Amino acid sequence: MKKIITLLIFTLALYSCKLTNQNDEETEGGKANTTVKDSTVVNDKDENGCLASAGYIWSKVNKECVKGFSGIQLNPISNPDNEDETLSAYVLFSEDAEKAEIFLPNDTTSMVLSRSAEGKPWVFKDWQLVPWKGYVLKKGTENKFAGDGEIGKKVTETDTEQ
Known part of the structure; x- marks a missing residue:
């Protein structure tokens, strides 16, 4: 058993x-x-390998993928209190600050402006980025965008009391 x-x-x-x-x-x-x-499988990378669906674009100055709405925000002169990020221009600087890359709204490419000396504006063709109370972006003699020089989105109103 x-x-x-x-x-x-x-x-x-x-x-x-x-x-x-x-x-x-x-x-x-x-x-x-x-x-x-x-x-x-989503393959929406651009020719530089930046993932567009995640908001990344290629920076010619920094030679890397960056968030589209990063850098210094410049709002349109016609709407300085703009809260719509897609209507703003953005500026990224090279490490030595000799080059400024401008990302304009509704444009998939950027332009690189250069300056001749510290304190001088960055220039490319008829575009100028002038360091004045932050930055002013001009095309010819017309001011197009301006910002306070702070990086990132600007919040003009809050939901909390202070």
Whole structure:
């Protein structure tokens, strides 16, 4: 009787190990199939490898992908209290501050302005970035954008009392 019970326990233990091993294999195969079925490959990288859907664009000055609304925000002169980031221009500077890259609204490319000396404006064709009470971006003699020189989005109103 002891031999039969021992044999029965041994058989059950061996059989349960086999079931556990099969379940592990099914789970691993199931995960692989689920991953393939549920994943979607999105390839919206630009020619420089920047992920456009995440808001990244290529910076010619910094030679890397940057967030589109990063840098110094310059609001349109016609709407200085603008809160719509898509209507603003953005400025990124090179490490030595000799070059300024301008990202204009509704434009997928940027332009790089250079300056001849510290304190002088950055210039490219008829565009100028003038350091005055922050920065003023001019096209010809017309002021187009201006900002206080602070990096990032400007918040003009808050929901909390101070």
